[in-house]
Amino acid sequence: MIKTIRNILFVSALSPLLIQCASQDEVRRLQYQLHTVNKKFEDMRTNTVDDMQKRQAAYSNQIDQLEMEILGLKSQLEETSHLNRSLKEQNKELQSNISDVAREDALHREQMIQRINEEQKAKEALIAQLNDKLQIQQENLKAIQDARVRDAERRAREAKMKADAAKARATAASRTDSRGIQKISAGLNKHVVGDQRPAAPKPSVKPATPTAKPSTPATQPATQTAATTSSPLGAAQALFDQEKYQEAYSAYNRITGANPASEEGITAAYMMGECLFAQKEYDRAILQYQKIISQSGSHPKAASATLKQAMAFELLADNETARLIYAKIVKHYSNSPEAKIARDKLK
Structure with missing residues (x-):
């Protein structure tokens, strides 16, 4: 192609010479x-080819x-x-694994x-059994308590009958009848005035001087009289101190009946x-x-009553109920002397 261009240029350059007969x-x-x-063409060709190369x-x-890069991208891909x-x-x-774990967990x-x-x-079944046993025990305890109350009432009636009979005898003995029986009082011996047999002759030997024994019976009525005069509560306490518990019980009962609050x-x-x-009537004592606990729970005597109630249950061989009451004393009367005793009992 370059040669063709060169020939064309050459012919174009020679044509004026041929026509005009150039010199x-x-x-x-x-x-x-x-x-x-041509040189320019050669240079152009050389430069162009070199540039192209x-x-x-x-x-x-x-x-x-x-x-x-494509290979690298392919490798990365x-x-x-x-x-x-x-x-x-x-x-x-x-x-x-998650499914297995979920199934195992489920x-x-x-x-x-x-x-x-x-x-x-x-x-629940055990609680029901225990409730049944507890109910049976409560029923048995109530039956025992009722039986003991009835027995105590029977003994009280018998004691009252005996007391009434003794009182009747004392009343009959205190009256002087037609036979000349004197009134019997404390510290005196009984003397029969009428219809008595002749006394036996006294021995000539002088009897020994008796010891001062009558002072004891003389002292007891004096003390009892002083306590009775002071107050009804003191009189009842005197009977209690003398271990006359039935009489003391009746005296205390009269006091509570007058003003229980x-x-x-x-x-x-x-x-x-x-x-x-x-x-030792522990069942009646518990009641x-x-x-006191129900009617006067805030009174200081309530703590003592609760303690004695627990001790009564313990003496009745109901240790579980006694333990519960001792724990109640420790909880509700923590700063009282009864609480210290209850703690010692619980140990």
């Missing part, structure tokens, strides 16, 4: 111009780099694909719930329980102490 100098000048043009080489390098496959497999395995949870329900049912009434009610406790 030799013009021919040389034309040749020089043609040579210059350089560009081609650069393009080749770029293509090689692109190919290397393959690694990414491999990682994706591995992650999918791990995800499937993890999901399978199964374990169901077993735990079932076991708890069974234990709850067993406990007063200080003396509460003290007398407590001492009624003490009289029963001293006579008497309960009256």
Whole structure:
């Protein structure tokens, strides 16, 4: 193609010479111009080819780099694909493990719930049995208490009948009848005036001087009279100190009947329980102490009544009830002397 262009240019340059019969100098000048043009063409070709080769080489390098980058990207894509496959497999395995764990956890949870329900049912059955036993024990205790109360009432009636009979005898003995029987009093011996046999002759030997024994019976009525004169509560306390518990119980009962809400009434009610406790009538004592606890729970005697109630249950061999009452004393009367005794009992 370059040769064709050169020939065309050459012919174009020679055509004026041929037409005008140009001179030799013009021919040389034309040749020089043609040579210059050829050189320019050669230079252009050389420069163009070199540039094209350089560009081609650069393009080749770029293509090689692109190919290397493409290979790297393909390798990365393959690694990414491999990682994706591995992650999918791990995800499937993890999901399978999670499902297994969830199933095991659900199964374990169901077993735990079932076991708890069974234990709850067993406990409820045991509680029902204990409630039945407790109810039976309460019924038995109530029956025992009722029987003891009835027995105590029977003994009280018998004692009252005996007391009435003794009082009747004392009243009959205190009156002087037609036969001349004197009144019997404390510290005096009985003397029969009428219809008595002749006394035996006294021996000549002087009897020994008797010891001062009558002072004792003379002292007791004096003390009792002083206590009776002071107050009804003091009189009842004197009877209690003399271990005349039935008489003291009756005296305290009269005091509580007069004014049960007063200080003396509460003290007398407590001492009624003490009289029963001293006579070992523990069931009646428990009921008497309960009256104080129910009616006067804030009174200082309530703590003592609760303690004696627990001791009565303990003496009745009901240690469980006694333990519960001792614990109640420690809880409700923690700073009282009774609480210290209750703690010692619980130990």
